[in-house]
Amino acid sequence: MNDMTPTSAERAEKLQGMGCKRKRVEDIRFVQGKGNYVDDIKLPGMLYGDFTRSPHAHARVKKIDTTKAAAVPGVVAVITAETLKTVNLAWMPTLAGDVQMVLADGKVLFQNQEVAFVIAEDRYTAADAAELVEVEYEGLPCNVDPLKAMSANAPVIREDIKDKKEGAHGPRKHPNHVFNWQAGDKAKADEAFAKADVTIKEMIVYPRVHPCPLETCQCVASFDKIKGELTLWGTFQAPHVIRTVGSLISKIPEHKIHVIAPDIGGGFGNKVGAYPGYICAIVASIVTGRPVKWVEDRIENLSTTAFARDFYMETEIAATKDGKVTGLRCYTVADHGAFDACANATKWPAGLFSIISGSYDFPAAHVSVDGVYTNKAPGGVAYRCSFRVTEAAYAIERAMDIMAQKLKMDPAEFRMKNLIRREQFPYTSAFGWVYDSGDYQTALNKAMETVGYKQLREEQKKCREAFKRGETRELMGIGLAFFTEIVGAGPSRNCDILGIAMFDSAEIRIHPTGTGICRLGTKSQGQGHETTYAQIIATELGLPADNIAVEEGNTDTAPYGLGTYGSRSTPVSGAATAMACRKIKAKAQMIAAYMLEVHDDDLEWDVDRFRVKGNPERFKTMTELAWAAYHEVPPGMEPGLEAINYYDPPNFTFPFGAYICVMDVDVDTGSSKVRRFYALDDCGTRINPMIIEGQIHGGLTEAFGIAMGQEIHYDEDGNVTTASLMDYFLPTAVETPKWETDWTTTPSPHHPIGAKGVGESPNVGGVPCFSNAVNDAFAFLGSTNIAMPHDNWRTWTAADKLGLHK
Amino acid sequence: MIPGSFAYHRPSSVKEAVGLLGSLGDDARAIAGGHSLIPMMKLRLASPSHLVDLVGVADLKGIREDGKDILIGAMTTQHEVIASDLLTKKIPILSETATLIADPQVRYVGTIGGNVANGDPGNDMPAVMMCLNATYHAVGKSGERRIAAREFYQGAYFTALEPGEIVTAIRIPTPAAGHGYAYEKLKRKVGDYATAAAAVVLTASGGKVTSCSIGLTNVAETPLWAEEASKILTGSALDAATVKKAVAAAEAITSPASDSRGPAAYRTKMAGVMLTRALGRAKARAGF
Structure with a gap:
């Protein structure tokens, strides 16, 4: 050793392991337009499919005449429900235990529903012919209001199950009822309310929105009649699930189905489920013997494939007069549209909605959710959140503000008083969730100090006085949100999809030269997995991140996993990666001991090598050990250096954060401007701070869109507007406002590297924060709850109702 | 979002363009920047069999003075309007308006002629042209004629143009030096049509308005010229009471559709708010 020998710290830095702001390796191809997306796939003889869709929200299909469409030169086939019945595929199972029409079978249940599938030599001919499919409809009364779905005179949406008293999740009390699901202790919660000094009750609505990824849903199906094998390229967040479900539906043996998810341009939950387009493309390929491509356009994406939210949450809080919460109740009506195609863990029809007690120490709580059918598109996916967590976070964070207002307390002070305290972790909530770790007060204090919360409140006071004197027509709102997420689905005792436990996997092979490949059951849609998983391996194995290839999305090569959504990649596959590394490292240690002629226990790990304790000049680097693994393993040991791990997490992880928004609202137009937005996130161990920051920027931008303007709106005739x-x-x-990001670090005690997941936090915390800012602007005038989205006219209407335009 | 089949033509002169439109008949549509027509074709709300693209017609380009008027070629892009020193100096409301149209990418291709000729009530330039008392030069198979902007708009996508006729230029009487102006537009995001917008051009002398003209965007089936409101303000000092009266008169002529920008009543109110704000800025610019 001499002065030129790199120190441990220098060697560690070169690895670009955990904590490094490593540039995203996938961006090299993305920024040059060299990504490979589904629509880039062109196969010899490929055909194109397009749908004829229903203009009606609810109608009987009297007749479908495909003669004219089939006669268009270039049209190869036209498929209807009748065609699909010959292969028993007119209906398909959903992830939520319901069934869904693939093509309209006797009735259409929502506008733009798929009625016929035209397959043609080119995309233009397919679109021309789809217009020529003649469908005779007989209109039926429709209902798009979930609160009226279970009324006596509501039109029956699902005639196929109208007499079924038992659904996938228990008894049904109305033909339009999907399920009732409850959690918590009702008697205890009722008692808390009976004894409470102060209570609030508010209908808090999270409207129907859509994940709207830049790339829409699409696939290419290619059936090889000789081999009897199906290859399916598609925008799949969960390729293995698609393969298994595809095999169960089509009866093609699972080993003869090859599902490949290439680069994906955003998913946000939209690409978890299976859609009629996939089934039709597969059937079309089987029928024609040629590859068939189906690509959604934007209107089809927004109006037919997997919406999110649509929760009507009557939320109540009980508290003592000095501001200590004592109880929480929430009764929710969940609009599932025409079919329950919600993407949840199978046992949880309302997802993880019972995280609704949030970050607060509620001694008693109860929720009840009724799912209902309406004449709207199916879905109910977790749009950049764990299953129904953002709905829960919105309800509790809005309700906490309303209670603070009633108690005449500052919303920050009220939250501070009720946050779960650091010494209470691990904390068991009134709903039974065990929050693994947290340090909430520290985070909220840091957020308030950084933004100068007290000064902002003083400024707001002056602004309100000036408004009352008629000197300004602007109101200042300060929004606060303290959220706790529940992510990393999930432990097999809680979570499965169609019976498959929600573990995930990593398989790592280290090549003789010390480079390697890691394959996983997850699937990046822009999250940067190729970058971050390699960083975990770099730190765990002491090999440079640049020497590790990361591969996902091919079910033939990747180990089985449940895919990427619900911020589960880092908590589950990230853990699998670390655990697989540790198996490799254990073997490498034995090889090192053999080479150095010492006992295993005489070695210690030093960044990228095993060295002899007390004699650091005697060492073997991981690169040397990789070579040795292929030519001088100890006698009796298998050669090679690879490992696989299927990780079944012992618990969920619970990332949290404190967000603050300052908003200026123009009372005369209803428009508002975000002056400042500060987001403090605690996602435990931070793998790549730059990717985290990017994730938070993206999620906050989505949250801004949702809170301030997004809504999938239907008129009373069921037209999606x-x-x-x-x-x-x-x-x-x-x-888009400018974002300020910050962090605290409270590692997860049960996760191998202490990481918790972060991608969805900003959506979960951002929405209530923006909404609370708008509401806070008007709160001093007695307004309690202005509903989202806070677009100009709704905000103006709220101001108008308060008499501000007289 | 896949358009139907069409044939594409690219004439190099006005005569050739008009000839093509005449011979191809009702199934032919002239296309300028295409930012209204192409989306309508993709939605199959329009399915022309022939597109006659005016982009290659050099005579339709350019901005120049012609006596007391300024002439703008119909194929002048919104970007060229913003970049024009002559327009910035003489009719600055045009560049103020153009910067509120869509985004830079659209403005590099979208044209002022297409904007005024399409008859879309959501377009911004028509109300400004009515406000400025512009005249459109139209050429068809029977030659050239001039149509006042204030008489051009008859309904949504329905104008005084005859079949086969195209707008070749816009003639605007140059406003007096030192005039006050403003275009106020309320929109939800970049690229959105106005919830409501108001254009104001006025002149003043001795603290009184000597002339005033007001246009309103997207609050009726056509752009609106608020003649009564303009009259109320002429001769006034733009005092609050008179402004209120004029705003009420302007609101009275609106009949907006209820859409996702808001219900009709809200959009009418916003026309009033935009007008009030435009008057305030125009007043400051006119120097009183």
Whole structure:
């Protein structure tokens, strides 16, 4: 050793392991337009499919005449429900235990529902012919209001199950009822309310929104009649689940189905489930013997494939007069549309909604959720959140503000008083969840100090006085949200999808030269997995991140996993990666001991090598050990250096954060401007701070869109009125505020590297924060709850109702 | 979002363009920047069999003075309007309006002629042209004629143009030096049509308005010229009471559709708010 010998710290830095702001390796191809997406796939002889869709929200299909469409030159086939019945695929199972029409079978249940599938030599011919499919409809009364779905005179949406008293999740009390699901202790909660000094009750609505990824849902199906094998390329967040479900539906043996998810342009939950387009493309390929491509357009995406939210949450809090919460109740009506195609863990029809007690120490709580059918598109996916967590976070964070207002307490002070204290972790909530770790007061204090919360409240006071004197027509709102997420689904005792436990996997092979490949059961849609998983391996194995390839999305090569959604990649596959590394490291240690002629226990790990304790000049680097693994393993040991781990997490992880928003509202137009937005996130161990920051920027931008303008809106005739980006608010760089990000670090005690997941936190925490800011602007005038989305006219209407335009 | 089949034509002169439109008949549509027509074709709300693209017609380009008027070629892009020193100096409301249209990418291709000729009540330039008392030069098979902007708009996508006729230029009487102006637009995001917008051009002398003209965007089936409101303000000092009266008169002529921007009543109110704000800025610019 001499002065030129790199120190441990220098060697560690070169690895670009955990904590490094490593540049995203996938961006090299993305920024050059060299990504490979489904629509880039062109196969010889490939055909194109397009749908004829229903203009009606609810109608009987009297007749479908495909003659004219089939006669268009270039049209190869036209498929209807009758065609699909010959292969028993007119209906398909959903992830939520319901069934869903693939193509309209006797009735249409929502506008733009798939009625016929035209397959043609090119995309234009398919679109031309789809217009020529003649469908005779007989209109039926429709209902798009979930609160009226279970009324006596509501039109029956699902005639196929109208007499079924038992659904996938228990008894049904009305033909339009999907399920009732409850959690918590009702008697105890009722008692808390009976004894409470102060209570509040508010209907808090989280409207129907859509994940709206830049790339829509799409697939290419190619059936090889000789081999009897199906290859399916698609925008799949969970390719293995698609393969298993595909095999169960189609009866093609699972080993003869090859599912490949190439680069994906955003998913946000939209690409978890299975859609009629996939089934039709597969059937079309089987029928024609040629590859068939199906690509959704934007209107189809927004109006038919997997919406999110649509929760009507009557939320109540009980508290003592000095501001200590004593009880929580929430009765929710969940609009599932025409079919329950919700993407949840199978046992949880309302997902993890019982995280609704949030970050607060509620001694008693109860929730009850009724799912209902309406004449709207199916879905109910977790749009950048763990299952129904953002709905829960919105309800509790809005309700906490309303209670603070009633108690005449500052919302921050009220929260501080009720946050679960550091010494209470691990903390068991009134719903039975065991929160693994947290340090909430520290986070909230840091957030308040950083933004100068007290000064902001003083400024707001002056602004309100000036408003009352008529000197300004602007109101200042300060929004606060303290959220706790429950992510990393999940432990097999809690979570499965169609019986498959929600573990995930990593398989690592280290090559002789010390480079390697890691394959996983998850699937990046932009999260940067190729970058971050390699960083975990770099730190665990002491090999440079640049020497590790990360591969996902091919069910033939990747180990089985449940995919990427619900912030589960880091908590589950990230853990699997670390555990697989540790198996490799244990073997490497034995090889090192053999080479150095010492006992295993005489070695210690030093960044990228095993060295002899007390004699650091005697060492073997991981790169040397990789070579040795292929030519001088100890006698009796198998050669090679690889490992696989299937990780079944012992618990969920519970990331949290404190967000603060300062908003200025123009009372005369209802428009509002975000002056400042500060987001403090605690996601435990931080793997790549730059990717975390990017994730938070993206999630906050989505949250801004949701809170301030997004809604999938239906008129009373069931027409979807916001099915294009003209009317569905997707913020551009111009509208998007500047984001300030910050963090605290409270590692997860049960996760191998202490990481908790972060991608969805900003959506979960951001929405209530923006909404609370708008509401706070008007709170001093007695307003308790202005509903989202806070677009100009709704905010103006709220101001108008308060008499501010007289 | 896949358009139907169509043939594409690219004439190099006005004569050739008009000839093509005449011979191809009702199934032919002239296309300028295409930012209204192409989306309508993708939605199959329009399915022309022939597109006659005016982009290659050099005569339709350019901005120049012609006596007391300024002439703008119909194929002048919104970007060229913003970049024009002549327009910035003489009719600055045009560049103020153009910067509120969509985004830079659209403005590099979208044209002022297409904007005024399409008859879309959501377009911004028509109300400004009515406010400025512009005249459109139209050429068809029977030659050229001039149509006042204030008489051009008859309904949504329905104008005084005859079949086969195209707008070739916009003639605007140059407003007096030192005039006050403003275009106020309320929109939800970049690229959105106005919830309501108001254009104001006025002149003043001795603390009184000597002339005033008001246009309103997207609050009726057509752009609106608020003649009565303009009259109320002329001769006034733009005092609060008179402004209120004029705003009420302007609101009275609106009949907006209820859409996802808000219900009709709200959009009418916003027309009033935009007008009030435009008057305030125009007043400051006119120097009183």
